[in-house]
Structures are given as C-alpha cells and as structure tokens.
Amino acid sequence: MKIVLLSDNHRDLYSIHYIQKKYADLPYRVHCGDNGLLPEQMEGFTAVAGNMDFWDYPPEIVLEIEGHRILVLHGHMLFPSYRADHDLLAAAAKQQGCDAVFYGHTHLYYDGTVNGVRMLNPGSIYRNRDESPRCFMEVEITEDAVTAKRINFNMAMALGEL
Numbered sequence: 455m456k457i458v459l460l461s462d463n464h465r466d467l468y469s470i471h472y473i474q475k476k477y478a479d480l481p482y483r484v485h486c487g488d489n490g491l492l493p494e495q496m497e498g499f500t501a502v503a504g505n506m507d508f509w510d511y512p513p514e515i516v517l518e519i520e521g522h523r524i525l526v527l528h529g530h531m532l533f534p535s536y537r538a539d540h541d542l543l544a545a546a547a548k549q550q551g552c553d554a555v556f557y558g559h560t561h562l563y564y565d566g567t568v569n570g571v572r573m574l575n576p577g578s579i580y581r582n583r584d585e586s587p588r589c590f591m592e593v594e595i596t597e598d599a600v601t602a603k604r605i606n607f608n609m610a611m612a613l614g615e616l
Contacts, residue, residue: 455481455482455519455520455594455595455596456480456592456593456594456595457480457481457482457483457484457519457592457593457595458473458477458480458482458483458484458590458591458592458593459484459486459556459574459576459590459591459592459593459602460473460483460484460485460486460576460579460590460591461485461486461487461488461504461528461557461558461559461575461576461577461578461579461590462486462487462488462504462558462559462561462577462578462579462580462581463485463488463489463490463491463578463579463580464488464489464490464506464578464580464581465489465490465491466579466580467491467495468609468612468613469579469580469588469607469612470489470491470495470496470499471612472607472611472612473499473579473590474497474498474499478498482500482517482519483498483499483500484499484500484501484517484526484556485499485500485501485502486502486504486526486527486528486529486556486557486558486559486575486576487501487502487503487504487505487506487507487511487527487528487529487530487558487559488504488505488506488507488528488558488559489501489504489507489511490506490507491509492509493509493510493511500515500517500526502514502515502526502527502528503528504528504530504558504559505528505530505559513527513528513531514526514527515527516550516552519595520595520596520597521597522552522553522554522572522595522600523550523551523552523553523554524552524553524554524555524556524600525546525547525550525552525554525555525556526555526556526557527546527555527556527557528557528558528559529543529557529558529559529560529575530559532546533559536559536560536561536562536583537560538557538559538560538562538564538575540566540568540569540573541568541569543555543557543568543571543573544568544569544570544571544573545569547571548569548570548571552571553570553571553572554571554572554573554574554600555571555572555573555574556574556575556576557573557574557575558575558576558578560575560583561577561578561580561581561582561583562575562577562582562583562584563575563576563577563582563586563589563604564577565591565602565604572600574591574593574600574602576589576590576591576602576604577589577590577604579607587606587607587608588606588607588608589604589605589606589607590605590607591603591604591605592605
C-alpha cells in the first residue's frame with residue numbers, strides 16, 4: 455500500500471492543497487504535526503498535534519497497515535529540542551506494540567531503523583533546518599517492509615497542480 459507522509463507545514467495551505475489533490479486516491483495521507491490549520495482544512499489527512507497546533511488533534515495515533523503497527527506522533531513530547539532521540543522513539547513504539555514510527559518536529563528528513571523499529575521523518579514541507587529543499591515522503595508499506603522515497607517540494611509544484 456502506498457501512502458504519503460508529511461509534517462511541519464506551519465499553516466502553509468498551498469502544500470496541503472497540493473497533497474490533497476495530487477494524492478487524493480491514496481487511502482492515507484498522514485501528517486506528523488505542526489500543520490497550524492483547522493481540522494476542516496486538513497480534510498483527508500490522518501493528523502496528530504504538534505507543539506504549534508491549537509486545534510483538536512490527537513497527540514498520537516497507531517495505524518495498522520499491511521500487518522504493521524505504526525506509531526504516528528510529532529515528537530516534541532519526547533524530545534523538546536529539535537534533535538530527535540531515536541532511542542526514546544523506539545521505546546515508545548515498542549511500548550505500544552509498534553514496529554514503525556512516523557514523526558516530525560525536527561524539520562530534518564530521516565529514514566532509518568533503530569533498535570528494530572522503522573523510523574521515518576518526512577522533514578518539513580515548509581522549511582528544513584539543514585537548509586535542504588522542502589520535502590515529504592511517499593511510503594510503500596508491504597507485509598515485508600516499510601520503504602520511503604523523499605520527494606522534494608517547491609511552490610511551483612503546488613501552483614502548477616492547483
């Protein structure tokens with residue numbers, strides 16, 4: 455199953471509208487927090503609350519897809535700074551019986567496995583802290599694996615699709 459994963463758009467509606475239109479046929483469009491938008495603006499997304507969200511989003515969600523349990527959270531409650539603590543993320547995932555975790559907050563793309571837990575951070579579709587291009591992920595989930603592809607994003611993409 456293919457899904458799209460993004461985080462940290464910080465009220466940028468153009469990126470959200472782009473994802474809503476471009477990936478309308480996917481069963482999951484997952485947002486890892488700091489969208490800054492009203493829930494009705496996030497239609498079609500499974501979204502969690504970030505430290506910059508003031509609407510009624512859950513702090514975390516567990517998704518069950520293709521035999522995988524995936525913990526989705528922003529991350530700010532586990533590591534208040536912008537440096538991810540992958541050991542804490544792995545422990546939080548395992549505590550809930552999850553073999554993968556999708557998180558945001560750092561504005562840094564990450565694709566790895568720590569302590570047997572698959573970890574994906576799509577970076578920021580608004581601004582990455584390492585000055586790399588804005589980005590999100592296309593994620594393929596099968597019984598055997600969770601794989602990700604980085605997609606760089608720019609406003610010309612969004613405006614061309616809208």
